[in-house]
Every structure is written in structure tokens, then in C-alpha cells.
Amino acid sequence: MTATVPAGTRADSSGASPVQPGAAGLAVPAQMSLADAVEMGLVAAPGSAGSAGLAGLPVAPGHISITGVSCYYGSHLAVADVSLEVPGRAVTAFIGPSGCGKSTLLRAINRMHEVIPGARSLGSIILDGVDLNGSGVDAVAVRSKVGMVFQKPNPFPAMSIKDNVLAGLIIRGARPRGSAADDLVEQCLRRAHLWDEVKDRLKKAGDSLSGGQQQRLCIARAVAVQPDVVLMDEPCSALDPISTLAIEELMRDLAQDYTVVVVTHNMAQANRISDVTAFFSLAQAGQPGRLVESGPTGDLFSAPKVAATRDYIEGRFG
Amino acid sequence: MGPTSASAVGTPRAPLSERVFAGSMRGAAGGVALILAGVLTFLAVRGGPAMFAQEGELPAHATNFLQLAGPAAFGSLWVAVIALVVASLPAIGVALAATIYAPSPKFGRFLAAVLDLLAAVPSVVFGLWGLMILAPLMVPIYGWLHRNLGWLPFFSGEPSVTGRTVLTAGLVVGVMILPIMAAMCRESFALTPPALMEAAVALGATRWEMVRYAVLPTARSGIVAGGMLALGRALGETMAVAMVLSWTPYLVSVNLVSSGNPVTIAAFIASTFPESTGSQVGALIGLGLVLFGISLLVSIAGRRIARQGVTR
Incomplete structure (x- = not known):
């Protein structure tokens, strides 16, 4: 199941990592979130404009180092030269105007962009010591380590709620049976804050639920394959405010066990839920998207380093 | 058509071109219904009495209509089912190759064009091909099937020396319905929501x-509907079957390889008509009515399934 991405996995990556040698000396618990670390003054001021800028941070398991990543659709450069540290076991938000490449970069992390003919990406995306973008790494295996939740809830309509949760395993021919299946379904649905609402109708079709419930079902489905990272591409943009609140709460909760990366157009949401925010932009339509600034969310929203970030956050642009 | 129907259409202010257009459309729609009704009346009036015909009034020395119609109806369904079994997997495979597996949209369009060309080959050409190429090729294969799988009812009995068996006919018809089924499958596959494929x-x-978990489940009704439409086409196929099949009247047999084969309704009508007279012709028209009924049922079922797929 885990195939070619053995990844440093959770055990061995809390110590020194080749990506961030400086991190080893810091005696910070691996489970500590970035926000905590910032509060305790363990983390230096956020990085300068355009750089990854979170050096010195303890490397929690599930940490992703993005270095020099450029994404192409055919000959069109969509994302140019992004370097960014995504902390493990925390929520990182990608914000920016339409076309700035934030979704493309998100999809590059689990190599979903390869589904589009002609799409490719350069650079390295290192998760727990393994380069997901490496030439010898199987995209299918990457996706079992890095799950994804989409803008529009997309449960399998022909499958029951229960089978939807198990879909990742069923698809790979590893359907669990009996009580093992029941336990996993309950565990994942509880994880997705959905259990109490659906426990009496697990046999019903996956698309019989409301939009917000469907999205939580998709999250349960994503965590059922035990990924290290959960990517979310505007997961609330098709939902009403109440459902959005439920998903936001869930994202915070998920960050205890998973690295969560969320693309959002909603800046208030990014401010509410994320530990780290990365702001992307583009010079003008047709130009490649670039990372403008990234840093702890509180800092980026209260004291952005770059004028473009401030303009965007304050609604003067985008 | 023309001024009579146009006068009843639209408000007085509707421009002439609009009235002519609407009128001719209604005329065309009415015309189709009228033709169908005419065919049905013809079949019922001329073929109906043959269903109660006595011995001596029927072709092939049949003693009653059912003795003729039953085995032929079986033969039609049998050949059509063989054709469907033969065509289904290749049709789904080609449709997948033209959509999901196509390395480029250009390749997909090319494959679709090739299939459309296959659909354009006349029935009589398929008949010649089956008779002169496929049947001789199949003789050794039928021999092998009989020797090794003779314990199955499908392969028992002495294998045919000409190869003009019901299986050869089924293969030929299978190739003929392949484009219809592949086209239907292709359309269904192309309609798979991208979100579901992404999810998988x-x-x-x-x-x-x-494909297994996102594409095929969504396209299932389209595949079934395509199969039913192809089945309807296979039931009516006349020329190729009449040329290829070496048949025996009244025979009901599931044997695929022997020289004793059932006949299909369409092939029976085509081969018997030239030497038939009077009430015998009536009996053939009656057989046509039976085939019409079977095709109608299959077509209705296919449409019902296709519609379910749309409303889901």
C-alpha cells in the first residue's frame, strides 16, 4: 500500500533533517505547532520577501520543503521558482488572487497536476526526507501519502457512505472486512466530525448527504488511507457558512495528526485557521505566479513585509 | 407538409419563414409516425392471418405458424446474443482507448473516425467477408473446440466442415454492431464527471x-443502453447472416460449431421469400411482425435504461 514512498515517516524526522540542518539544535517538542513555537519566541521573525523564510523552526513530522518548484502546462509557465517550508502538523494557507498558481502548486505536491496532459513540474518537494517530485518516485504512491480534498465535494455516488470512507482501500484491492472495516469507518468518520450524523445510515448512497456533510465524508475518505499530508483546494467555497465553520474546526483538529495545506480565497478564513500563510501573486494575467511572502499567519496579517501583500490583505488589489 | 399544416401554427404575426419551418417540422414528425403506423398495419393485416394458417399454407412444410416462428425467434435472439457477447468487451475497450486512455484528443478523434468507417461498410460486404474469409478460417478452430471442449453442449456434435455456423454468423454480426456500441460507450465515458476521476x-x-471505480460505474447505464441498441441492430441484421449461416428449419440448438444451425427470422424471410407464393408470403410477413415485436421490446428497454442514466 505504502509502496515507493517509505518517507522518513513520523518516527525519524523529528531530529536532524538534511533540509534544515540548523533545526537540530533547537530543543522543541516535535508535536509543537508553529504558532506555539512563535509564541514562545523560539522562531525568529518571519522570513523576508519572496524567500521561504522559516529557517530555525523545529522540523515536525510531515514537514514539506519546497525548493525551486516551477510548474508548466505545456510551454506555459504557471508557477515560477517557489521555495517554501510547510511545517508538519500545522495548517498552512495559500492565498492570492486568481491565476497566481496557488492551486497548481498545491496539486504539484501530490502530483495531481500530472493528470493534465503536458503538465509537469521542476524542483524538489521533500516530505520527510523523500523528494516527491523525484524522477524515480511513483505518482500513485505519492498520492497515498498526500491526500486531497477538492473544491466541490466529490463522493462516489454509486457507493454507500461506508464504502466511500473505505474507497481508497477498495480501489487498491485492500478492502477491509468485518469489524476491521467497521472500526476504521467509525474512526475516520469521527475524525471527520461526521460520525454522529451518519452512523445510522452508513448504507445510504454517498451523495444523499448535504454539501457540508459530503465534504466531511471526502475528508474521512482522505484520512482513511493514512496519509501524512492532507491538501485542500478551496474546500469551503461551495459550502454555506455553517458547513464552512464545521470544516474550519475540522481543519484545526486535523492539524494535530496531519500536515494540512489549504488553498483559500477567503482571507478571514486563512487568518482564522492557519499557522502559516503563503501569499502568491502574479505581475499580470498570463504571467507566472510567484510566492510573494510567507510567514506565521499572525505576523503576515498584522505586519506584512511586502506592499503587495498588504494591498491584497486590505482588499486594495486582487 | 406545406400550407395545410402551416395555417394552424403560430400567431398571425409569426413571419412566413417561421410558419413554414414549424409546419415542415411538424409534417416530418407526423410523417415518421405515419410510416411506422403504415408498416405496423401492413404487418398485421398481411401477416396476422398467417398465424392461424393450416398445414400446406406455410413455407418449409411447417404444420403451424408457431413451429416456424418459435425456432426462428430463438435463432434471431441467439445470434444477436452471441454478437453482443463478442462485441461488448472490444467495444468498451475501444471506447476507453478513444477517451480515457487516448494519448491525445487527436488520437481519440482518429479512433472514433475509424469506428465510423467500420459502421459505413455495407452489410453485404460483411456477408462476403464472413462467407469467404472468416468461415474457412474458423473450421480448424471449431475442430479444436469440439475435440477439447466437446463435453459442453456448445461444442458437441460433429463440427462443420464449411465453418458457416451460428458462431461465425454471430462473429460477423458482432463486428457489425461494434461501432454502435463503441459510440454509445464513448459518449458515456466522455461524460464522466472529472471530479470523480480526480477523487479516485x-x-x-x-x-x-x-476507470474501474470512477468511470465504469458512472457509465454503466450508458453501456447497457448501448448494448441494447446494438442488440436491436443485431436482431434485424439480414444480409450478412443469410449469406454466412448454413441453417436447418425448426432447429433449436445452442451448438455453436456443428453444421446444424438454427435460422434467424430475418435470414429465413430473405432466403425463403423468392420461392414463396400466396399464403406462404403472408406467413413470412407474420414472421416479420414477430421480429418487429422483439426489436421493439429491446429498443424500449434500451431507451428506458438510457433515460435512467440521464436522470440519475
């Missing part, structure tokens, strides 16, 4: 796993 891929599905 994001869960770590390979291409085939994505």
Missing part, C-alpha cells in the same frame, strides 16, 4: 483503478 486519482488509484 487523489486516493492513489492507477489509471485502470480509476
